[in-house]
Amino acid sequence: xxxxPLLDDLEPEERELDRLLAGVPPQALPVGFRDTLMxxxxxxxxxxxxxxxxxxxxxxxxxxxxxxxxxxxxxAQAIANxxxxxxxxxxxxxxxxxxxxxxxxxxxGIACAFAAHALLIGAGGSRGHTIAR
Amino acid sequence: MTRTDQEAVQRCLAGDAEAFSTLVExxxxxxxxxxxxxxxxxxxxxxxxxxxxxxxxxxxHQYDPSLPLGPWLFRIATxxxxxxxxxxxxxxxxxxxxxxxxxxxxDDAGPEPSALRREQLDEVLAAMAELPPHYRAALALRHFxxxxxxxxxxxxxxxxxxxxxxxxxxxxxLKVRLAARAQGRTH
Numbered sequence: 045x046x047x048x049p050l051l052d053d054l055e056p057e058e059r060e061l062d063r064l065l066a067g068v069p070p071q072a073l074p075v076g077f078r079d080t081l082m083x084x085x086x087x088x089x090x091x092x093x094x095x096x097x098x099x100x101x102x103x104x105x106x107x108x109x110x111x112x113x114x115x116x117x118x119x120a121q122a123i124a125n126x127x128x129x130x131x132x133x134x135x136x137x138x139x140x141x142x143x144x145x146x147x148x149x150x151x152x153g154i155a156c157a158f159a160a161h162a163l164l165i166g167a168g169g170s171r172g173h174t175i176a177r
Numbered sequence: 178m179t180r181t182d183q184e185a186v187q188r189c190l191a192g193d194a195e196a197f198s199t200l201v202e203x204x205x206x207x208x209x210x211x212x213x214x215x216x217x218x219x220x221x222x223x224x225x226x227x228x229x230x231x232x233x234x235x236x237x238h239q240y241d242p243s244l245p246l247g248p249w250l251f252r253i254a255t256x257x258x259x260x261x262x263x264x265x266x267x268x269x270x271x272x273x274x275x276x277x278x279x280x281x282x283x284d285d286a287g288p289e290p291s292a293l294r295r296e297q298l299d300e301v302l303a304a305m306a307e308l309p310p311h312y313r314a315a316l317a318l319r320h321f322x323x324x325x326x327x328x329x330x331x332x333x334x335x336x337x338x339x340x341x342x343x344x345x346x347x348x349x350x351l352k353v354r355l356a357a358r359a360q361g362r363t364h
Protein backbone atom coordinates (compact mmCIF):
# COMPACT_ATOMS: atom_id res chain seq x y z
CA UNK A 45 0.00 0.00 0.00
CA UNK A 46 0.96 3.57 -0.49
CA UNK A 47 2.36 5.31 2.57
CA UNK A 48 1.11 8.68 1.39
CA PRO A 49 -1.24 10.51 3.74
CA LEU A 50 -4.92 10.30 2.86
CA LEU A 51 -6.68 13.46 1.82
CA ASP A 52 -9.11 14.81 4.38
CA ASP A 53 -11.13 16.83 1.88
CA LEU A 54 -11.99 13.91 -0.41
CA GLU A 55 -15.40 14.16 -1.97
CA PRO A 56 -17.50 11.00 -2.31
CA GLU A 57 -17.10 10.79 -6.07
CA GLU A 58 -13.33 11.07 -5.71
CA ARG A 59 -12.82 8.17 -3.35
CA GLU A 60 -12.72 5.39 -5.90
CA LEU A 61 -10.28 7.16 -8.22
CA ASP A 62 -8.15 8.33 -5.32
CA ARG A 63 -7.89 4.78 -4.00
CA LEU A 64 -6.84 3.63 -7.46
CA LEU A 65 -4.33 6.40 -8.14
CA ALA A 66 -2.91 6.34 -4.63
CA GLY A 67 -1.86 2.78 -5.40
CA VAL A 68 0.44 3.92 -8.19
CA PRO A 69 3.93 3.76 -6.72
CA PRO A 70 6.03 6.90 -7.19
CA GLN A 71 8.88 6.52 -9.65
CA ALA A 72 12.37 6.88 -8.29
CA LEU A 73 14.45 9.85 -9.35
CA PRO A 74 16.87 9.05 -12.18
CA VAL A 75 20.31 8.07 -10.95
CA GLY A 76 22.57 11.11 -10.54
CA PHE A 77 19.69 13.60 -10.76
CA ARG A 78 20.86 15.71 -7.86
CA ASP A 79 24.52 15.72 -8.90
CA THR A 80 23.60 16.70 -12.46
CA LEU A 81 21.39 19.48 -11.17
CA MET A 82 24.00 20.87 -8.81
CA UNK A 83 26.61 20.73 -11.58
CA UNK A 84 24.26 22.70 -13.85
CA UNK A 85 23.74 25.29 -11.12
CA UNK A 86 27.49 25.59 -10.67
CA UNK A 87 28.14 25.87 -14.39
CA UNK A 88 25.68 28.75 -14.69
CA UNK A 89 27.43 30.51 -11.85
CA UNK A 90 30.83 29.86 -13.42
CA UNK A 91 29.62 31.10 -16.81
CA UNK A 92 28.54 34.34 -15.19
CA UNK A 93 31.98 34.74 -13.61
CA UNK A 94 33.78 34.05 -16.86
CA UNK A 95 31.72 36.74 -18.58
CA UNK A 96 32.59 39.27 -15.89
CA UNK A 97 36.25 38.27 -16.11
CA UNK A 98 36.18 38.76 -19.88
CA UNK A 99 34.47 42.14 -19.53
CA UNK A 100 37.25 43.31 -17.22
CA UNK A 101 40.11 41.67 -19.06
CA UNK A 102 39.45 42.43 -22.73
CA UNK A 103 39.42 46.27 -22.57
CA UNK A 104 42.43 46.20 -20.24
CA UNK A 105 44.40 43.86 -22.49
CA UNK A 106 43.49 45.94 -25.54
CA UNK A 107 44.64 49.11 -23.82
CA UNK A 108 47.86 47.52 -22.58
CA UNK A 109 48.59 46.13 -26.05
CA UNK A 110 48.08 49.59 -27.48
CA UNK A 111 50.34 51.07 -24.83
CA UNK A 112 53.07 48.57 -25.70
CA UNK A 113 52.71 49.38 -29.40
CA UNK A 114 52.73 53.15 -28.95
CA UNK A 115 55.08 53.50 -25.98
CA UNK A 116 57.02 50.26 -26.36
CA UNK A 117 60.35 52.06 -26.38
CA UNK A 118 59.52 53.84 -23.11
CA UNK A 119 58.64 50.53 -21.46
CA ALA A 120 61.82 48.93 -22.79
CA GLN A 121 63.83 51.87 -21.49
CA ALA A 122 62.13 51.66 -18.08
CA ILE A 123 62.90 47.95 -17.83
CA ALA A 124 66.49 48.58 -18.92
CA ASN A 125 66.80 51.26 -16.25
CA UNK A 126 65.51 48.88 -13.59
CA UNK A 127 67.87 46.11 -14.73
CA UNK A 128 70.85 48.40 -14.72
CA UNK A 129 69.91 49.73 -11.31
CA UNK A 130 69.78 46.22 -9.86
CA UNK A 131 73.09 45.21 -11.41
CA UNK A 132 75.12 48.26 -10.46
CA UNK A 133 75.88 50.42 -7.49
CA UNK A 134 73.74 53.32 -8.65
CA UNK A 135 70.26 53.67 -7.15
CA UNK A 136 68.80 55.73 -10.00
CA UNK A 137 66.12 53.77 -11.84
CA UNK A 138 63.88 56.24 -13.60
CA UNK A 139 60.68 54.99 -15.20
CA UNK A 140 57.27 56.46 -15.83
CA UNK A 141 53.90 54.70 -15.79
CA UNK A 142 50.73 56.69 -16.47
CA UNK A 143 47.57 56.34 -14.41
CA UNK A 144 45.51 54.61 -17.10
CA UNK A 145 48.08 51.85 -17.34
CA UNK A 146 47.86 51.31 -13.60
CA UNK A 147 44.03 51.16 -13.84
CA UNK A 148 44.26 48.68 -16.73
CA UNK A 149 46.62 46.49 -14.74
CA UNK A 150 44.32 46.66 -11.73
CA UNK A 151 41.30 45.65 -13.84
CA UNK A 152 43.33 42.82 -15.32
CA GLY A 153 44.11 41.65 -11.81
CA ILE A 154 40.41 41.69 -10.90
CA ALA A 155 39.64 39.71 -14.06
CA CYS A 156 42.29 37.18 -13.09
CA ALA A 157 40.72 36.87 -9.64
CA PHE A 158 37.28 36.16 -11.16
CA ALA A 159 38.77 33.64 -13.60
CA ALA A 160 40.69 31.90 -10.82
CA HIS A 161 37.53 31.70 -8.71
CA ALA A 162 35.56 30.26 -11.63
CA LEU A 163 38.31 27.71 -12.21
CA LEU A 164 38.37 26.72 -8.54
CA ILE A 165 34.58 26.32 -8.43
CA GLY A 166 34.62 24.32 -11.64
CA ALA A 167 37.34 22.05 -10.36
CA GLY A 168 35.65 21.72 -6.98
CA GLY A 169 32.29 21.03 -8.63
CA SER A 170 33.70 18.27 -10.80
CA ARG A 171 34.97 16.54 -7.67
CA GLY A 172 31.65 17.08 -5.86
CA HIS A 173 33.07 19.48 -3.31
CA THR A 174 31.19 22.22 -1.51
CA ILE A 175 30.45 25.28 -3.57
CA ALA A 176 32.40 28.35 -2.60
CA ARG A 177 30.44 31.55 -2.23
CA MET B 178 21.61 17.76 9.24
CA THR B 179 17.84 18.22 9.20
CA ARG B 180 16.60 21.75 8.77
CA THR B 181 13.28 23.25 7.76
CA ASP B 182 12.59 24.33 4.20
CA GLN B 183 12.66 27.96 5.28
CA GLU B 184 16.04 27.55 6.94
CA ALA B 185 17.41 25.88 3.83
CA VAL B 186 16.04 28.70 1.67
CA GLN B 187 17.62 31.29 3.95
CA ARG B 188 20.96 29.53 3.67
CA CYS B 189 20.65 29.41 -0.12
CA LEU B 190 19.89 33.13 -0.21
CA ALA B 191 22.92 33.74 1.99
CA GLY B 192 25.06 32.06 -0.66
CA ASP B 193 25.22 28.47 0.57
CA ALA B 194 24.22 26.65 -2.61
CA GLU B 195 24.77 23.28 -0.93
CA ALA B 196 21.68 23.97 1.17
CA PHE B 197 19.72 23.78 -2.07
CA SER B 198 20.75 20.17 -2.51
CA THR B 199 18.83 19.46 0.73
CA LEU B 200 15.70 20.80 -0.92
CA VAL B 201 16.42 18.81 -4.08
CA GLU B 202 16.73 15.69 -1.96
CA UNK B 203 13.52 16.50 -0.12
CA UNK B 204 11.31 17.44 -3.07
CA UNK B 205 13.12 15.87 -6.04
CA UNK B 206 11.00 12.74 -6.10
CA UNK B 207 7.68 14.57 -5.94
CA UNK B 208 8.71 17.17 -8.51
CA UNK B 209 9.93 14.42 -10.85
CA UNK B 210 6.71 12.43 -10.46
CA UNK B 211 4.56 15.48 -11.19
CA UNK B 212 6.60 16.13 -14.33
CA UNK B 213 6.40 12.45 -15.25
CA UNK B 214 2.60 12.37 -15.03
CA UNK B 215 2.28 15.54 -17.13
CA UNK B 216 4.83 14.69 -19.81
CA UNK B 217 4.45 10.88 -19.83
CA UNK B 218 8.11 10.68 -20.75
CA UNK B 219 10.80 9.83 -18.16
CA UNK B 220 13.54 11.72 -20.02
CA UNK B 221 11.38 14.79 -20.51
CA UNK B 222 10.27 14.55 -16.88
CA UNK B 223 13.88 14.54 -15.69
CA UNK B 224 14.61 17.58 -17.88
CA UNK B 225 11.52 19.40 -16.63
CA UNK B 226 12.33 18.59 -13.01
CA UNK B 227 15.88 19.89 -13.50
CA UNK B 228 14.57 23.02 -15.17
CA UNK B 229 12.06 23.52 -12.38
CA UNK B 230 14.75 23.36 -9.69
CA UNK B 231 17.02 25.70 -11.64
CA UNK B 232 14.17 28.20 -12.05
CA UNK B 233 13.34 27.84 -8.37
CA UNK B 234 16.97 28.43 -7.39
CA UNK B 235 17.10 31.59 -9.46
CA UNK B 236 13.76 32.81 -8.11
CA UNK B 237 14.32 31.94 -4.44
CA HIS B 238 14.34 35.62 -3.50
CA GLN B 239 10.71 35.80 -4.72
CA TYR B 240 9.60 32.96 -2.45
CA ASP B 241 7.44 34.02 0.49
CA PRO B 242 8.79 32.08 3.51
CA SER B 243 5.46 32.41 5.31
CA LEU B 244 4.01 29.94 2.79
CA PRO B 245 4.95 26.26 2.44
CA LEU B 246 7.68 25.61 -0.10
CA GLY B 247 6.09 22.51 -1.65
CA PRO B 248 3.23 24.12 -3.59
CA TRP B 249 5.60 26.87 -4.76
CA LEU B 250 8.00 24.28 -6.15
CA PHE B 251 5.16 22.20 -7.60
CA ARG B 252 3.83 25.27 -9.38
CA ILE B 253 7.20 25.86 -11.04
CA ALA B 254 7.46 22.17 -11.94
CA THR B 255 3.92 22.12 -13.33
CA UNK B 256 4.56 25.21 -15.44
CA UNK B 257 7.84 23.81 -16.74
CA UNK B 258 6.15 20.50 -17.63
CA UNK B 259 3.12 22.12 -19.27
CA UNK B 260 5.44 24.40 -21.26
CA UNK B 261 7.41 21.37 -22.35
CA UNK B 262 4.27 19.54 -23.44
CA UNK B 263 3.03 22.55 -25.38
CA UNK B 264 6.41 22.99 -27.04
CA UNK B 265 7.16 19.40 -27.92
CA UNK B 266 3.75 17.74 -27.87
CA UNK B 267 5.25 15.15 -25.57
CA UNK B 268 1.74 14.09 -24.59
CA UNK B 269 1.49 12.48 -28.00
CA UNK B 270 4.40 10.24 -27.19
CA UNK B 271 3.02 6.78 -26.71
CA UNK B 272 3.89 5.44 -23.31
CA UNK B 273 5.82 2.22 -23.41
CA UNK B 274 5.20 -1.05 -21.73
CA UNK B 275 4.51 -1.24 -18.06
CA UNK B 276 6.56 1.27 -16.15
CA UNK B 277 6.29 -0.86 -13.07
CA UNK B 278 8.86 -3.43 -12.15
CA UNK B 279 7.79 -7.06 -12.00
CA UNK B 280 7.87 -6.95 -8.23
CA UNK B 281 5.56 -3.98 -7.90
CA UNK B 282 4.88 -4.46 -4.25
CA UNK B 283 4.70 -7.39 -1.89
CA ASP B 284 1.36 -9.03 -2.34
CA ASP B 285 0.24 -11.58 0.20
CA ALA B 286 -2.35 -12.95 -2.22
CA GLY B 287 0.35 -14.27 -4.56
CA PRO B 288 1.72 -13.32 -7.94
CA GLU B 289 -1.52 -13.45 -9.91
CA PRO B 290 -3.38 -10.64 -8.10
CA SER B 291 -0.19 -8.60 -8.18
CA ALA B 292 0.00 -8.97 -11.96
CA LEU B 293 -3.68 -8.04 -12.26
CA ARG B 294 -3.13 -4.99 -10.15
CA ARG B 295 -0.13 -3.96 -12.22
CA GLU B 296 -2.21 -4.33 -15.35
CA GLN B 297 -4.98 -2.25 -13.82
CA LEU B 298 -2.59 0.52 -12.87
CA ASP B 299 -1.07 0.47 -16.35
CA GLU B 300 -4.55 0.88 -17.79
CA VAL B 301 -5.25 3.86 -15.54
CA LEU B 302 -1.97 5.52 -16.42
CA ALA B 303 -2.47 4.89 -20.13
CA ALA B 304 -5.96 6.38 -19.94
CA MET B 305 -4.62 9.31 -17.97
CA ALA B 306 -1.95 9.90 -20.61
CA GLU B 307 -4.71 10.51 -23.14
CA LEU B 308 -6.16 13.39 -21.13
CA PRO B 309 -5.32 17.03 -21.88
CA PRO B 310 -2.14 18.15 -20.06
CA HIS B 311 -3.86 20.53 -17.63
CA TYR B 312 -6.22 17.74 -16.54
CA ARG B 313 -3.25 15.45 -16.02
CA ALA B 314 -1.56 18.15 -13.96
CA ALA B 315 -4.61 18.56 -11.73
CA LEU B 316 -4.99 14.80 -11.25
CA ALA B 317 -1.29 14.33 -10.56
CA LEU B 318 -1.25 17.01 -7.89
CA ARG B 319 -4.50 15.95 -6.29
CA HIS B 320 -4.27 12.16 -6.32
CA PHE B 321 -0.58 11.30 -6.76
CA UNK B 322 0.77 14.04 -4.53
CA UNK B 323 -2.27 14.08 -2.24
CA UNK B 324 -2.60 17.86 -2.18
CA UNK B 325 -5.70 19.62 -0.91
CA UNK B 326 -7.88 21.55 -3.35
CA UNK B 327 -6.34 24.81 -2.17
CA UNK B 328 -2.80 23.48 -2.59
CA UNK B 329 -3.64 22.27 -6.09
CA UNK B 330 -5.04 25.73 -6.87
CA UNK B 331 -1.86 27.34 -5.51
CA UNK B 332 0.33 24.94 -7.46
CA UNK B 333 -1.51 25.51 -10.73
CA UNK B 334 -2.00 29.21 -10.13
CA UNK B 335 -5.72 29.03 -10.89
CA UNK B 336 -8.82 29.72 -8.76
CA UNK B 337 -10.17 27.05 -6.42
CA UNK B 338 -13.40 26.75 -8.39
CA UNK B 339 -11.49 26.16 -11.60
CA UNK B 340 -9.51 23.39 -9.93
CA UNK B 341 -12.71 21.65 -8.87
CA UNK B 342 -14.08 21.98 -12.39
CA UNK B 343 -10.87 20.65 -13.92
CA UNK B 344 -10.80 17.70 -11.56
CA UNK B 345 -14.47 16.92 -12.10
CA UNK B 346 -14.02 16.94 -15.88
CA UNK B 347 -10.72 15.05 -15.63
CA UNK B 348 -12.35 12.29 -13.59
CA UNK B 349 -15.27 12.07 -16.01
CA UNK B 350 -12.91 11.93 -19.00
CA LEU B 351 -10.78 9.32 -17.28
CA LYS B 352 -13.80 7.14 -16.58
CA VAL B 353 -14.89 7.40 -20.22
CA ARG B 354 -11.44 6.38 -21.44
CA LEU B 355 -11.15 3.54 -18.96
CA ALA B 356 -14.56 2.27 -20.05
CA ALA B 357 -13.54 2.54 -23.70
CA ARG B 358 -10.35 0.62 -23.00
CA ALA B 359 -12.25 -2.06 -21.10
CA GLN B 360 -14.69 -2.32 -23.96
CA GLY B 361 -11.81 -2.52 -26.46
CA ARG B 362 -10.31 -5.44 -24.56
CA THR B 363 -13.54 -7.44 -24.53
CA HIS B 364 -13.97 -7.11 -28.33
